[in-house]
Amino acid sequence: ETDEKAMRAGAQDYLVKGTFNPYDLERSIRYSIEHAKSLAEIQKLNTELEQRVEERTQELAMAIHNLEKANRTLKKAQTEIYKALQKEKELHELKSRFVTIASHEFRTPLSTVLSSASLITKYKSAEDDEKRLKHVGRIKSAVHNLTNILNDFLSISRMEEGKIHNVPSTFDLQSFSSEVVDEMQGFMKEGQRIHYQHEGDQQTVYLDKQLMRNVMINLLSNGGKYSGEASTIWFTTPIIGDIVKLEVRDEGIGIPDEDKSHLFTPFFRAQNVTNIQGTGLGLNIVKKYVEIMGGELRYESQLDHGTTFTITLPYTAQI
Ligand code: ADP
Numbered sequence: 001e002t003d004e005k006a007m008r009a010g011a012q013d014y015l016v017k018g019t020f021n022p023y024d025l026e027r028s029i030r031y032s033i034e035h036a037k038s039l040a041e042i043q044k045l046n047t048e049l050e051q052r053v054e055e056r057t058q059e060l061a062m063a064i065h066n067l068e069k070a071n072r073t074l075k076k077a078q079t080e081i082y083k084a085l086q087k088e089k090e091l092h093e094l095k096s097r098f099v100t101i102a103s104h105e106f107r108t109p110l111s112t113v114l115s116s117a118s119l120i121t122k123y124k125s126a127e128d129d130e131k132r133l134k135h136v137g138r139i140k141s142a143v144h145n146l147t148n149i150l151n152d153f154l155s156i157s158r159m160e161e162g163k164i165h166n167v168p169s170t171f172d173l174q175s176f177s178s179e180v181v182d183e184m185q186g187f188m189k190e191g192q193r194i195h196y197q198h199e200g201d202q203q204t205v206y207l208d209k210q211l212m213r214n215v216m217i218n219l220l221s222n223g224g225k226y227s228g229e230a231s232t233i234w235f236t237t238p239i240i241g242d243i244v245k246l247e248v249r250d251e252g253i254g255i256p257d258e259d260k261s262h263l264f265t266p267f268f269r270a271q272n273v274t275n276i277q278g279t280g281l282g283l284n285i286v287k288k289y290v291e292i293m294g295g296e297l298r299y300e301s302q303l304d305h306g307t308t309f310t311i312t313l314p315y316t317a318q319i
Contacts, residue, residue: 091160097267098153101279105149108277109142116142144187145277148221152281155214156266159288166208166292168316173205173244174198177237180213184220191230194220199238206316207244211289218282219248219309225276226307227252239315246311255301263299272303286311 006014012035013028020028116135123132158164181196188194216235223233227250234249255263259270264287267280286309290297295313 087160091157094156094160094266101267102149102153105277105279106146109145112142113139141187148217148282149279151214152279152285155285156281159285164211164289164292166211166294168206168208168293170204170206171209172203173207173237173239174203176209176212177216177235180216181220181235184217184224187221188224188233189229189231192224192227192233194223194233194235196235196237199236200240202239202315205239205244207313208293211293212246215286215289215311216246216248218286219246219311222282222309223248223250223252223307225278226250226273242315244313244315246313247308249306249308251306254303254305254307255299256303260301 002014002016012032015024015028116138120132120135123129123135155164177196177198181194185194220233220235223235227233231251234247236245236247238245238247253272255270256272259268259272262268263270264284265280266284269278269280287297290311290313293313295311297309297311299307299309301307
């Protein structure tokens with residue numbers, strides 16, 4: 001009973017009053033001192049151990065953190081490599097399509113150049129002047145076609161490389177458009193004409209000239225290409241409030257309804273144009289250029305009646 005009470009009170013040992021001798025006392029004190037020493041030692045070891053566990057836990061946490069970071073970097077690198085690979089594949093695809101299309105599309109204008117050039121050498125008298133001029137015209141338009149195809153490919157590859165940027169400057173839209181129209185007029189079909197009109201009091205715009213020129217040339221040449229001889233291509237550039245519009249309307253072959261959803265896909269050509277030269281790249285370029293300039297592109301078309309392309313650009317006067 002005494003033993004139990006002493007233990008409950010926290011004693012390591014005890015001596016019963018009047019029953020112990022100096023020897024027992026001395027032994028008991030020595031035992032207690034030794035015991036206290038061991039206890040202190042154990043506590044010290046325990047604290048050290050806890051400290052080491054804490055340190056190791058921190059080291060492990062750090063190692064896990066670093067591993068996770070490395071993992072994230074690896075994953076990012078993996079995605080980037082995958083993207084680069086995809087891009088490379090697309091470029092490769094583009095290049096092989098270029099070879100196919102170029103070899104196909106170059107043949108017709110090149111044979112026109114060849115035949116017209118050899119015919120010109122045969123027309124020697126002054127009466128043949130008209131015929132000569134006709135063939136010179138054919139050569140010019142064939143070379144123009146070739147240049148267009150090359151320009152389209154160049155634009156696509158520059159876009160793929162992210163090299164096309166919006167570099168606006170201030171210019172007069174009306175005189176700029178008139179110049180483009182004059183240039184394009186020379187490449188229209190027999191009797192075809194471009195009717196150009198600017199609308200609105202404002203004429204000065206702050207836009208990228210290079211991109212605008214390319215967009216206009218593409219739309220006007222499509223207008224001519226996909227409509228008959230002696231037809232008119234209507235071109236207007238109204239500035240209304242805070243928007244600039246480019247509108248190109250033709251009364252040509254139009255676009256079949258079932259082809260409309262693919263119109264802006266690179267290399268896509270509608271089923272009613274198989275006899276007309278083209279790469280199927282122009283509209284894709286136009287759409288991207290318009291987006292780069294912060295604008296929008298819409299069109300309406302009715303088979304055998306005509307097509308209207310409308311581009312809406314933000315009007316910012318920077319004078
Ligand atoms: P391309 O004219 O070289 O074929 P585009 O990208 O300029 O290439 O046009 C893609 C297709 O859209 C054309 O092949 C044609 O089917 C159709 N298209 C474009 N503009 C017109 C238009 N003004 N009238 C009728 N069809 C058009």
